[in-house]
Each structure stands twice: as C-alpha cells, then as structure tokens.
Amino acid sequence: MNKLTITAVTTALLSFGIAGNAMADKHAFNDAESAVEYRQNALSIMRDNFAAMGDMVKGDVAFDAAIFQQRAEDFARLSHIPWAGFSVDGAMPGDNTDALPEIWDNWDDFKQRTVDFTADAEKLAEVAAGGSLDDIKPVFMAAAKNCKGCHDNYKD
Ligand code: HEC
Secondary structure (H helix, E strand, O other), rough: OOHHHHHHOOOOOOHHHHOOOOOOOOOOOOOOOHHHHHHHHHHHHHHHHHHHHHHHHHHHOOOOOHHHHHHHHHHHHHHHOOOHHOOOOOOOOOOOOOOOOOOOHHHHOOOOHHHHHHHHHHHHHHHHHOOOHHHHHHHHHHHHHHHHHHHHHOOO
C-alpha cells in the first residue's frame, strides 16, 4: 500500500465515521439494477427480523428475551442498510421496483423518514436489552409506524 492509498483509505474511513448516518451517499453501484437489488435484499432481511419480533409481540410465538434481543440488535443494524440503494442517480422506478418517483421529488422528506426510522430501530434494541414484553410492545409499535408511513407515500 503506497502513501497515497493509505491517505485515501484513511480519508474514506474518517468521512464514513463523520457522515455515518442513515443515508450513506457514497456507495457505488454499477447500474440502477444493482442498486434496486441491493435495497430490496436489504429490506427483505430487515423485514425478516422485524417479523420474527412481531410474532413474539403478537403472541404467536412464545417471548424469548435473548432471541428478541438478538433480533432487535440485527434489526437496528440492518435499518441503516437499504437507503444507500436509493441514493444513486438513475435508480429510478422501473419494472423491477415498487419505489415511487415521489421519493426523488421529496428527497428531504424521504431522507428524514430514514433517519427517524433508524432512531426508532435503535430505541427498540435498547429496550430489548433487559426489557419486559410490556416495555417492548409500545416501542415495537412505534417502529412499525415508520414502515407503513413510508410505504403509504413512497411504495407502490
Ligand atoms: C423511508 C421509507 C421506508 C421505510 C421506513 C420502510 N420502508 Fe420498506 N420499502 C420502502 C420502499 C420505497 C420500498 C420499495 C423498494 C423497491 O422495490 O425498490 C420498500 C420495500 C419493502 C419490502 C419489499 C422488498 C423486496 O424484496 O422487494 C419490504 C419487505 C419492506 N419494504 C419492509 C419494510 C419494513 C418491515 C419496514 C419497517 C420495519 C420498512 N420496510 C420500512 C420504503 C421504506
């Protein structure tokens, strides 16, 4: 690794640290299709974790605090991932996406929703660490509101 590469890597790491919010704008995608696939895959695996917690909240599956906590931690981490797949030019709606063009017309609102959502996901992980199901329920429901709110506006 030459000096220039080391500097570039350090700069990249530093700027990631500073700008490490919900919307990481610096991902590179080869084309719009790969951005769409990336965000859909990320949303799916995020949903799998949320649904597993939902089963316990609804009482369909017995509440297990350790499993819930693991799911909540994974969910909080995953809540940051999908949004980079919306940030590229050209990742506009097409046949393979349910994303609506309104996202890019209302970018600041969409971005704010991702920030609010990740904050709620992190609150859920916090309360899941040692919290009872009664403590967890309202925080889970608050996180769930983000899904519907955003889908109603920006998903086909
Ligand atoms: C900030 C907006 C936003 C939030 C918050 C959000 N979503 Fe979505 N979601 C979208 C959009 C837009 C799409 C369509 C993506 C596409 O098809 O390109 C989508 C698609 C999906 C998909 C389909 C992925 C696929 O395979 O096509 C699932 C599942 C999903 N969301 C689950 C959730 C769940 C569960 C939550 C809450 C825990 C959530 N989303 C929160 C905007 C959001």
